[in-house]
Amino acid sequence: xxxxxxxxxxxxxxxxxxGTLDWAYPPFILGSAAGAMGWEVGIFFTFYGLTLLxxxxxxxxxxxxxxxxxxxxxxxxxxxxxxxxxxxxxxxANVPGFESLATNLMKQTFHNKGVAxxxxxxxxxxxxxxxxxxxxxxMDVFGFKQSDFIPQAxxxxxxxxxxxxxxxxxxxxx
Amino acid sequence: xxDIEVIKEDLVLDCSGMxxxxxxxxxxxxxxxxxxxxxxxxxxxxxxSPPDIAAWSRQTKNELLLSTTEGEKFIFFLKKA
Numbered sequence: 001x002x003x004x005x006x007x008x009x010x011x012x013x014x015x016x017x018x019g020t021l022d023w024a025y026p027p028f029i030l031g032s033a034a035g036a037m038g039w040e041v042g043i044f045f046t047f048y049g050l051t052l053l054x055x056x057x058x059x060x061x062x063x064x065x066x067x068x069x070x071x072x073x074x075x076x077x078x079x080x081x082x083x084x085x086x087x088x089x090x091x092x093a094n095v096p097g098f099e100s101l102a103t104n105l106m107k108q109t110f111h112n113k114g115v116a117x118x119x120x121x122x123x124x125x126x127x128x129x130x131x132x133x134x135x136x137x138x139m140d141v142f143g144f145k146q147s148d149f150i151p152q153a154x155x156x157x158x159x160x161x162x163x164x165x166x167x168x169x170x171x172x173x174x
Numbered sequence: 175x176x177d178i179e180v181i182k183e184d185l186v187l188d189c190s191g192m193x194x195x196x197x198x199x200x201x202x203x204x205x206x207x208x209x210x211x212x213x214x215x216x217x218x219x220x221x222x223s224p225p226d227i228a229a230w231s232r233q234t235k236n237e238l239l240l241s242t243t244e245g246e247k248f249i250f251f252l253k254k255a
Binding site: 039 | 191192193194195198199201202203219220229230233234238
């Protein structure tokens with residue numbers, strides 16, 4: 001609803017442009033939190049963010065190009081778990097399977113700490129009426145069809161987002 | 175007698191072990207099960223929950239009657255608007 005209606009709920013408009021595990025969290029966390037506070041929420045998925053609309057999520061995390069990313073071990077005594085393991089680029093670039101190792105370590109650490117999975121957060125968003133909208137142009141570029149996505153996903157373009165965001169109280173590009 | 179012994183809840187929700195944003199997501203679900211004026215007692219261990227529940231309360235108009243701690247736990251009493 002438009003801001004001209006003083007009784008309209010607040011509105012959050014997000015663009016989700018990245019599909020890695022670490023970048024998948026912010027849009028679904030903010031979307032579900034805003035939905036829980038009674039806000040209207042629309043998340044526009046574009047470029048690599050589109051993969052977050054697939055029924056099966058397989059977001060990975062890469063320490064490559066993420067130079068500040070420390071690695072935490074999800075097992076062992078607390079002192080050991082709290083060590084930040086620096087990951088040299090040479091190691092990350094050359095060891096096969098390193099990304100899946102990093103992904104598993106991050107998932108296990110998040111699980112141990114009590115963080116919900118991306119799947120749970122996306123489900124919470126849908127329960128709370130958050131609209132998930134795929135960007136048509138990037139779907140064409142990357143070869144996605146609407147049938148590749150969860151049935152709740154809508155389709156839209158730049159004008160759809162801009163009109164929605166123009167009446168939003170908070171807009172973020174992630 | 176302190177406040178925590180005076181307030182009588184209609185529903186208890188334990189969010190111990192959950193991190194942001196699950197405590198407010200679960201709280202939203204739980205409050206939907208109540209009638210206007212009924213009280214939800216929510217228990218959490220997430221250290222971010224005291225400011226988050228206060229913000230959730232301001233945004234949803236469900237009144238935060240009491241925000242307190244019991245050992246390691248944060249306890250909230252929320253009255254449905």
